[in-house]
Amino acid sequence: MSLLILEGVSASYGDSQTLFGVDLSVAPGEVTALMGRNGMGKSTTVKTICRMIRSEGVLTFDGQDLHALPSHKVARLGVGLVPEGRRCFKDLTVRENLIAAARPGEWDFAKVSALFPRLGERAGQRAASLSGGEQQMLAIGRALMTNPRLLVLDEATEGLAPIIRQEIWAALARLKAETGVAILVVDKSLKELSAVCDSAVLLERGTTVWAGPMAGLTPDISERYVGV
Amino acid sequence: MRVDERMINTVVIAGLLALPLYALAVDEPFTITLVTRAVILALAAVGLNIVLGIGGMVSFGHAVFFGIGGYAMGILAYHAQTFTVLDLGLFTTGGTKMMPVIWLVAMVVSAVVALLIGVLSLRTSGVYFIMITLAFGQMFFYFAISWAQYGGEDGVSIYVRNSFPGLNTLVPIQFFGVCFVLLCVVLFLVAQLQASPFGLALNGTRQSEARAQAVGLNPMRLKLLAFVISGAVTGLAGALFADLNRFVSPSMFSWQLSGELIVLIIIGGVGRLIGPVIGASVFVTLEHFLGGLTDFWHVYLGVILLCIVLFGRGGIIGLLTGQEGAHV
Numbered sequence: 413m414s415l416l417i418l419e420g421v422s423a424s425y426g427d428s429q430t431l432f433g434v435d436l437s438v439a440p441g442e443v444t445a446l447m448g449r450n451g452m453g454k455s456t457t458v459k460t461i462c463r464m465i466r467s468e469g470v471l472t473f474d475g476q477d478l479h480a481l482p483s484h485k486v487a488r489l490g491v492g493l494v495p496e497g498r499r500c501f502k503d504l505t506v507r508e509n510l511i512a513a514a515r516p517g518e519w520d521f522a523k524v525s526a527l528f529p530r531l532g533e534r535a536g537q538r539a540a541s542l543s544g545g546e547q548q549m550l551a552i553g554r555a556l557m558t559n560p561r562l563l564v565l566d567e568a569t570e571g572l573a574p575i576i577r578q579e580i581w582a583a584l585a586r587l588k589a590e591t592g593v594a595i596l597v598v599d600k601s602l603k604e605l606s607a608v609c610d611s612a613v614l615l616e617r618g619t620t621v622w623a624g625p626m627a628g629l630t631p632d633i634s635e636r637y638v639g640v
Numbered sequence: 641m642r643v644d645e646r647m648i649n650t651v652v653i654a655g656l657l658a659l660p661l662y663a664l665a666v667d668e669p670f671t672i673t674l675v676t677r678a679v680i681l682a683l684a685a686v687g688l689n690i691v692l693g694i695g696g697m698v699s700f701g702h703a704v705f706f707g708i709g710g711y712a713m714g715i716l717a718y719h720a721q722t723f724t725v726l727d728l729g730l731f732t733t734g735g736t737k738m739m740p741v742i743w744l745v746a747m748v749v750s751a752v753v754a755l756l757i758g759v760l761s762l763r764t765s766g767v768y769f770i771m772i773t774l775a776f777g778q779m780f781f782y783f784a785i786s787w788a789q790y791g792g793e794d795g796v797s798i799y800v801r802n803s804f805p806g807l808n809t810l811v812p813i814q815f816f817g818v819c820f821v822l823l824c825v826v827l828f829l830v831a832q833l834q835a836s837p838f839g840l841a842l843n844g845t846r847q848s849e850a851r852a853q854a855v856g857l858n859p860m861r862l863k864l865l866a867f868v869i870s871g872a873v874t875g876l877a878g879a880l881f882a883d884l885n886r887f888v889s890p891s892m893f894s895w896q897l898s899g900e901l902i903v904l905i906i907i908g909g910v911g912r913l914i915g916p917v918i919g920a921s922v923f924v925t926l927e928h929f930l931g932g933l934t935d936f937w938h939v940y941l942g943v944i945l946l947c948i949v950l951f952g953r954g955g956i957i958g959l960l961t962g963q964e965g966a967h968v
Binding site for chain 2: 462464482483484485487488492493495499500501502503504508509511512513514515554555557558
């Protein structure tokens with residue numbers, strides 16, 4: 413049974429409709445890529461899952477209808493968001509960012525530090541003074557501290573140096589191999605996504621146009637809908 | 641030269657303790673009373689700093705809790721000194737002159753009122769939050785003015801200061817000691833709160849409610865709890881202030897007082913642990929020395945405030961440490 417299910421989901425920013433029928437499902441432990449060109453509704457889909465905007469259609473997590481829940485309750489159900497643009501609590505230190513988000517479970521500061529040693533080294537440093545890559549690691553670590561069953565990463569490697577991107581992809585691979593957490597990744601790096609993801613969903617103008625196993629994502633499909 | 645904030649904190653607390661001891665040695669009891677006033681105002685501002693500094697909520701009605709604390713003291717002591725019965729509907733009491741009991745009542749009533757005001761006002765933010773808290777302040781102010789049973793706008797006078805077991809609170813240094821210990825205890829607890837998961841979550845909520853929600857934090861609940869704790873602390877300060885003056889009046893509910901508490905925090909440093917203590921010390925010092933020279937001493941206070949807002953947004957602590965932002 414799928415952990416996260418979206419069926420025929422539509423969403424709007426005020427009068428401007430951006431999602432017209434998104435179908436997507438993520439099974440427990442599965443890593444799914446959400447792909448598409450710019451402006452096709454990937455981030456809006458993430459915001460819809462996290463109940464940051466109004467939506468219609470089927471939207472369930474672990475069998476529970478998310479439409480009835482506010483954003484923080486969705487997070488407490490087990491949806492950990494790594495938002496686009498990092499968005500850490502910049503006035504807090506690395507350790508404080510992690511403690512502020514902590515919920516009971518297997519993930520704690522030591523475990524996050526083991527996944528991202530840089531965070532352990534900069535535990536007492538303010539988030540505002542971290543590099544972009546370190547802030548991204550902190551954003552992932554902070555989401556993990558909520559002990560999620562589904563980790564949602566929105567453009568987690570965008571604008572980062574190649575070496576940092578590699579570090580983040582390696583961390584995601586470790587998460588997949590060593591934990592049972594399901595992951596929904598929004599990204600455009602086809603090569604890295606292919607190495608980590610089990611399945612993929614492609615969006616075009618706010619609608620799901622392709623969904624299936626990663627191995628089935630042929631070059632002509634990716635070229636047509638993602639442009640890579 | 642940049643000064644370590646912990647060093648500043650230590651020096652301020654040590655200075656606050658040393659000055660009354662020196663005044664005792666040279667037999668200047670008025671100075672002790674003056675420092676006691678600063679300590680009590682600092683305590684009230686420390687309470688406000690929980691919501692303003694950590695939570696980012698600009699409450700312009702915190703005098704409500706200061707006044708409730710004052711009236712809790714005034715009403716209980718009034719009935720005790722006049723041997724009259726206070727009928728609370730469910731039960732009656734003859735009042736009390738015991739400080740710990742008065743403090744408890746002041747804090748509980750302030751906390752309950754803070755809960756009610758918070759539930760309504762925290763649904764708003766920004767200028768609307770400022771206005772709604774101000775409106776509550778004015779409601780209590782005018783209620784107190786029309787409360788004839790307790791003196792209306794003349795307030796209530798208490799003939800003898802309330803008692804604390806084992807102490808003679810009429811002796812200025814002993815009453816100062818009580819207030820100073822309470823301030824230190826509250827500062828310690830607030831420091832713990834700032835560094836606790838609750839304090840960090842509240843701090844995160846101040847920075848971005850959307851980000852806080854994304855990690856499962858409920859901003860409304862966090863802010864409401866902070867508002868209640870803050871109200872209780874300010875209520876305690878109100879009870880002490882009324883005891884210091886042996887008098888309580890509607891002016892304790894005034895919007896000017898709410899504004900002064902904000903000014904104390906801005907002078908010392910918003911969100912800084914000792915910021916309200918420095919602000920209250922500066923305020924009382926100016927009030928005493930400049931107030932003796934001119935009735936318009938607030939003009940000078942205004943100039944200082946203007947300079948701090950323009951040139952040192954971290955307040956006096958920010959200027960000394962070279963760090964504008966507060967950090968636990």
